[in-house]
Amino acid sequence: MKFSYYPGCTLKNKAKDLDEYARKSALALGVELEEIENWQCCGGVFTTAKDEIATKLSSVRALKQAQDKGYDLVTVCSACHNVIKQTNFAMQDEEFASKVNNYNGEVYDGSTKVYHYLELLRDVIGFDKVKEKVVNPLKGKKIAPYYGCLLLRPNGVMKMDDPENPKIMEDFIRAIGADPVYYANRNECCGGYVALEDAEQAKQSSNRVSNNAVNCGAEVIVTACPLCKYNLVKNGSKIPVIYFTELLAEALGVKEN
Amino acid sequence: MDNNLLKEELIRISGAKPVKCMSCGKCSATCPAYEQMEYHPHQFVNMIANGDIEPLLNSKSIYKCLTCFACVDRCPRGVEPAKLVEAVRLVSVRKQGNNHLTANDIPQLLDEEIPQQALVSAFRKYTK
Numbered sequence: 001m002k003f004s005y006y007p008g009c010t011l012k013n014k015a016k017d018l019d020e021y022a023r024k025s026a027l028a029l030g031v032e033l034e035e036i037e038n039w040q041c042c043g044g045v046f047t048t049a050k051d052e053i054a055t056k057l058s059s060v061r062a063l064k065q066a067q068d069k070g071y072d073l074v075t076v077c078s079a080c081h082n083v084i085k086q087t088n089f090a091m092q093d094e095e096f097a098s099k100v101n102n103y104n105g106e107v108y109d110g111s112t113k114v115y116h117y118l119e120l121l122r123d124v125i126g127f128d129k130v131k132e133k134v135v136n137p138l139k140g141k142k143i144a145p146y147y148g149c150l151l152l153r154p155n156g157v158m159k160m161d162d163p164e165n166p167k168i169m170e171d172f173i174r175a176i177g178a179d180p181v182y183y184a185n186r187n188e189c190c191g192g193y194v195a196l197e198d199a200e201q202a203k204q205s206s207n208r209v210s211n212n213a214v215n216c217g218a219e220v221i222v223t224a225c226p227l228c229k230y231n232l233v234k235n236g237s238k239i240p241v242i243y244f245t246e247l248l249a250e251a252l253g254v255k256e257n
Numbered sequence: 258m259d260n261n262l263l264k265e266e267l268i269r270i271s272g273a274k275p276v277k278c279m280s281c282g283k284c285s286a287t288c289p290a291y292e293q294m295e296y297h298p299h300q301f302v303n304m305i306a307n308g309d310i311e312p313l314l315n316s317k318s319i320y321k322c323l324t325c326f327a328c329v330d331r332c333p334r335g336v337e338p339a340k341l342v343e344a345v346r347l348v349s350v351r352k353q354g355n356n357h358l359t360a361n362d363i364p365q366l367l368d369e370e371i372p373q374q375a376l377v378s379a380f381r382k383y384t385k
Binding site for chain 2: 008009010013014015041043044045046047048049050051052055077079149152153154155163188189191192193194195196197198201204205208225226227229230233234
């Protein structure tokens, strides 16, 4: 199985772990990820304005390249996934697409299929198959899945899971042999980029999440988002925060390869 | 700009429908930035519907919204408050010289771990 792969800016720098373990695990699961050539940064957040064209171009170029190669597109970073998926949806509107296509000088219609890595595990490979490949089950480990905002919302576009009662990360945690911890704030915002100019606001939001996970008995928090990880750790999470791909690589026995 | 024109502009940019609001307050109740906002999501909706827009344009509240879409997904009427907040912010930062963040501000805001994602996101939201 081969897919186009969009790593994004942070996975090439501060979140190399997220990328490296995603690639190693994919290989172990028999999936080939071909990086989009000359991809450009998605911009980190989707701009909802109907008259914003330029901010959508980089995502459209990646989507178009995947389409030209005949592959579905895989993302790992929550932010890239959110921006690319929302852009793809916006491109299904003919009037909007015609403006973007005028800029880019090529025709794209929003038809590339976009998978987050978790969806790849669930919908393409299957969590049962992932479970079969686990050589080092993380037995008894109590893991709090942290969805944040970007993976799930807006649900009408993201369509990953039930936005108020998601289970894809819980099912992933079970597939690698560990125990998911349920806690209320798993789909609330960490404070995001406001950390730059209002550290106190980010601290409040982050602590609401990490304290809730700790109080519900978690030993570790997993995330797919570099900014969620940064905010939770920076603001004193009492338990470690790690990328889901690192746990996957560990369970598959390919972490040190 | 004339208040009615401004209201039309905000509705055009956002594609949202403030007139559908039934004032239940769920958007503000679920907003993670509620405590930091001078005007809360339900007030954005209400004030835009009433053409009372200048106070919003001049409020720091437009930089507190993180577009986490909690208010969008949880609104029982499909009003999409976050898109209205974004439209007000854009009308503000699109004015000449009105960027909320500049490259010169960045060095003093950095630490060793901050991900690139935070910087590009902030620039996309705060700057034109």
